[in-house]
């Protein structure tokens with residue numbers, strides 16, 4: 032089960048309420064990398080069946096033009112999650128987001144249900160992937176076991192609203208209250224070789240605060256961010272896409288390391304900066320990210 036989509040580009044993962052046909056009929060126009068159709072907290076309790084029905088038909092009929100179709104199902108402590116998975120798999124979704132994940136076993140329960148439904152609805156085994164949202168102190172403490180829980184899991188995401196509630200604090204806009212969780216989660220994700228995503232920023236009036244938040248999580252090593260509104264997309268894509276200056280430098284590093292290696296030279300400078308083999312993977316990653324983002328013009 033080696034699904035190449037596990038590593039796809041996911042700078043922006045945009046939530047939209049599956050209850051609203053006006054939102055789910057054509058959200059690909061905004062060009063988020065992933066669309067997260069929500070059956071959980073954005074949907075009122077007495078609208079769960081309506082939202083699931085509408086989601087199924089959207090998955091069946093709308094061409095999302097290459098955007099990943101992720102569905103956030105209801106929690107495993109609700110009566111809805113099993114039917115949610117059936118609608119997702121039968122409808123043709125790409126991935127399932129598990130909310131409020133606390134243990135590796137939560138992921139394995141969802142994976143077993145997906146496997147059953149893939150068989151029933153004739154989909155290839157392993158096609159539907161999983162992302163686990165960590166929304167509590169226990170979930171964050173168990174980040175590594177969750178990252179290593181199942182082959183289908185491509186990543187974990189911090190869900191700051193519920194997480195700060197569990198910590199008995201609140202979202203401040205400064206990021207102080209999220210520091211520990213962010214650090215622990217990115218370390219766990221990298222140790223396990225899966226992707227890691229930051230939480231939503233809900234103050235749509237504070238675009239400067241949003242930009243600072245994105246800059247910080249980019250520097251911490253996150254792969255992308257959950258977002259709630261199309262206006263947030265260009266800022267995240269700008270920060271998460273390598274600049275032409277970064278790309279040209281990375282190309283020089285890769286080419287120089289390759290050619291100096293043949294000459295038996297291990298350490299040298301590029302544009303006045305010391306370079307050795309330790310810089311190779313980082314430079315390669317910049318080029319791969321540039322290619323995936325569609326901004327690479329070179330020949331590597």
Ligand SMILES: CC(=O)SCCNC(=O)CCNC(=O)[C@H](O)C(C)(C)COP(=O)(O)OP(=O)(O)OC[C@H]1O[C@@H](n2cnc3c(N)ncnc32)[C@H](O)[C@@H]1OP(=O)(O)O
Nearest residue numbers: 045046047048053054058069072073192231259260261262
């Ligand atoms: C803590 C959590 O659990 S977060 C996850 C659950 N939350 C969600 O799913 C909320 C997702 N976001 C939204 O529903 C909306 O952005 C809101 C309610 C926050 C704000 O809505 P608005 O005030 O209408 O936003 P805004 O004026 O910027 O909308 C501009 C356009 O973008 C569309 N739009 C807004 N948000 C989204 C979205 N998430 N996905 C797709 N389209 C969207 C609007 O429909 C509007 O389209 P129109 O110009 O054709 O009418």
Ligand SMILES: O=C([O-])CC(=O)C(=O)O
Nearest residue numbers: 190191192193230231257
């Ligand atoms: O996943 C997210 O970022 C949104 C969410 O559910 C939370 O903040 O609790």
Ligand SMILES: [Mg+2]
Nearest residue numbers: 166190192193
């Ligand atoms: Mg939540």
